[in-house]
Each structure stands twice: as C-alpha cells, then as structure tokens.
Amino acid sequence: MSGLVTGDAVVLGLQPARLPSRALAVLIDLVVVWAAYLLITLGLAVATASLDEAAETAVFIASFLLLLVGVPIAVETLSHGRSLGKLACGLRVVRDDGGPIRFRHALVRGAMGVVEILMTFGVVACVASLVSERGRRLGDVFAGTLVVRERIPAARVLAVPPPPPWLVGRFTGLDLSAVPEALWLEIRQYLTRARELDPAVGRRLAERLADELVARTGTPPPPGVPADAYLAGVVAERQARDSRRALTPGSGMTAPVAGPASASFVPPAATPATAPVPPPVATGDRPQSPAAPAAPSTGFAPPA
Numbered sequence: 372m373s374g375l376v377t378g379d380a381v382v383l384g385l386q387p388a389r390l391p392s393r394a395l396a397v398l399i400d401l402v403v404v405w406a407a408y409l410l411i412t413l414g415l416a417v418a419t420a421s422l423d424e425a426a427e428t429a430v431f432i433a434s435f436l437l438l439l440v441g442v443p444i445a446v447e448t449l450s451h452g453r454s455l456g457k458l459a460c461g462l463r464v465v466r467d468d469g470g471p472i473r474f475r476h477a478l479v480r481g482a483m484g485v486v487e488i489l490m491t492f493g494v495v496a497c498v499a500s501l502v503s504e505r506g507r508r509l510g511d512v513f514a515g516t517l518v519v520r521e522r523i524p525a526a527r528v529l530a531v532p533p534p535p536p537w538l539v540g541r542f543t544g545l546d547l548s549a550v551p552e553a554l555w556l557e558i559r560q561y562l563t564r565a566r567e568l569d570p571a572v573g574r575r576l577a578e579r580l581a582d583e584l585v586a587r588t589g590t591p592p593p594p595g596v597p598a599d600a601y602l603a604g605v606v607a608e609r610q611a612r613d614s615r616r617a618l619t620p621g622s623g624m625t626a627p628v629a630g631p632a633s634a635s636f637v638p639p640a641a642t643p644a645t646a647p648v649p650p651p652v653a654t655g656d657r658p659q660s661p662a663a664p665a666a667p668s669t670g671f672a673p674p675a
Contacts, residue, residue: 387505388462388518390497397488397496399456400443408438439489444481448474452516461521464511476514483510531562531610534603541593542608550587555609558584558602565599577602 411434419427446454451471452464464472464480487495487509496508503512511517558580565573577598584605585591592601 386520389506390500392460396456396460444477447477479514480510534607538604
C-alpha cells in the first residue's frame, strides 16, 4: 500500500514523495537561499571593509550558518514543514504518524542537511532516498519525519457493498450509539477492500471487527451469520438510519421551544366553555347585611 498507515491500521491518505519531486523542491530552496546569501554577502563586504581579516571571516561564517542553516530550520518550523520549494511542488514534511513537525524535527533535518546536501552536493541524500522504501534521506530517518505529497489526484470513492438480502432489516433494533467513528471507518475500509485481501487475512480481520462491534452494541450476530455479512448488515442499517434522519422533516424536534408564544398556550381541552358555578353556600340564621357593597361580577350565582 502506498498510502501512509498508522499503527491502528488507519490510512491517512498521504503519499510519500519520491526523489524527483524532492530534488526539485531542494533545488528551488537552494537557488533562493544562495541568491539571498550572495546579496547579503556583498552588503556585508562593503559594511565590514574597515574591519580586520579575522572579523570579516567571523562575520562571513556567521552569515553562512544563519542563512544556509538557520533560515531553513526557522522556515520549516514556522510553516509546519513547507518551505518555498516544497510549497511550489506540493510537498510537506510531517512526522512518521502524520502529525506536524516541531522545532526539534526541523533542527535535526537542517543539521543533517549540511552534511548530506551542502557538503556532498546532495549525493548522500540522493543515495539514501533511492535506498529508502519511502524515499527518506538520513535527516528524515534521524528526525523521524517523512516528506509527503499534498496535491494528489482525488481518489475514487468506493461504495460499501450491500449485505445479503436475507439480512436486510434484521438489525433494526440494534443500539449503535456506543460505536465510535473510528470503528465505523475501519469497518468501511475493510468492506470496500475485502476482495483485495487474502481470504485468510480478510476472515481474521472481519472476525476481529465483528467482535469489537459486538462489544460496543452488546448484541451478538444471529447464529450462522458470517462475520463479513454481519458487518455489511450493520453498516447498511446505520446508513438507512442516517438517510431516514436526514429525510424526515423536524425529526430532531420533540417539544415546542419555550418562548412568549408557547408559554401562554393552553390546550383547548383544559379551557371550559363557561366559568364553573360553585354550589350554594349555606348561611343558616346569619342574614347578609343589606348595606354590604355589591361584589364584582365573577360568574358566582347567589343562593336561591
């Protein structure tokens, strides 16, 4: 497999850069750096004309180390592995696990580059890149880095093969909420490339993925169902659920949102047609005072 694969068998989709593209990127970087070095050297020669020979030598050595070693290290660190030549060729320096490089990676690459590129005119770097399986030079080996291609043709997306017809609808009650996305990705990659694998290797990989899926769902597959068919059926069930969730309008709304309109809403069944009339109140021998003020109309009917 030509893509970069992590220890978890996840394909990162990064293609290692080969010698021609890397050589072109290094050539562009060297042309830019040497042009800047010559211009600065001419300026320093004019500025240090009054100094003695030892001082001029120290200034030239410092400018050489600063421009040809320090500047490339700083550029790779700040740009996360993309110098001017690599940017023009669509390349990038990454770690072995696909992550961005840091200062220590750029420092080791720059220090080794002085020996295998500048001092030997690139002969050691070319030989090491040809011998390496992923085109790495000695600086990449000691720094734990890799130069990959960023601009690659878009790969054709492979569709997941459908499950057997007798498994359609068998996993409708399966709880898939605890299955992580990383496991779904591994299952999809296996199903799309199962025909390219050795039968024995593919069977062991399918059994391992099925065991992990059972551990996440808590439901074993039906008796007699092969591991690859079980994986295909579960993936098809998840795709069907995603499609139903996407096509059902308002599927995520379970209750009205609290607000001014919903706060004053009362169901029609809870609103009576007329105000309830309380039963007559027994007053006994205590007559009401005739001078009492009339009570406001509230729907209360006076006793007979």
